Amino acid sequence: MNHTPEPWMLFEVGDRFKHQCPASSDRTSILTTAMEDDVYFGAVYNDEDARRIVACVNACAGMENPTDEISRLKAERDDLLAALDGLVDCYCSVSPDLTRDERISHRRMLSKAQILILEVRKNKGGAT
Structure with a gap:
């Protein structure tokens, strides 16, 4: 049930x-x-x-006003997602002269960021 x-x-x-x-x-x-x-x-x-x-x-233990705090945390999460999206888009469109190893390292970080973005979006109820 x-x-x-x-x-x-x-x-x-x-x-x-x-x-x-x-x-x-x-x-x-x-x-x-x-x-x-x-x-x-x-x-x-x-x-x-x-x-x-x-x-x-x-x-909600320790929260003085859970409704306000949860609303604030959701807004901060959404702002963080938007900022991460912007960083990923920016990096993908602007690629300075990096060494091969640096590009590989940055691509791995970008992949991790994109996976985290998808996981956070999924956990917030499937909103995109």
Whole structure:
């Protein structure tokens, strides 16, 4: 089973005390309550959602404002990709007088940069 598709949202629940309930985009709660040994506790319906919650919380450890920091990191990643693309294009079009060994070394570095660009693009969701 896969995790609940994004976007997730919060909606307010409760009569006397108001609480925020995480839910899917169609407002289906991803949480339930359970009782064991006369103790009530919250539980996640889907094990994949539970794993995703823990992974996201742990990945955001130490971040004061995860939403802003992740947005900034994504923008920096995109800027870095654009800069690398520009460097690769520039180098491929301008080839100063290099020795054969220097050209081979530079081509290897360019190949590594192009592979990294493709990997980063793939990891960001296939965007080009």
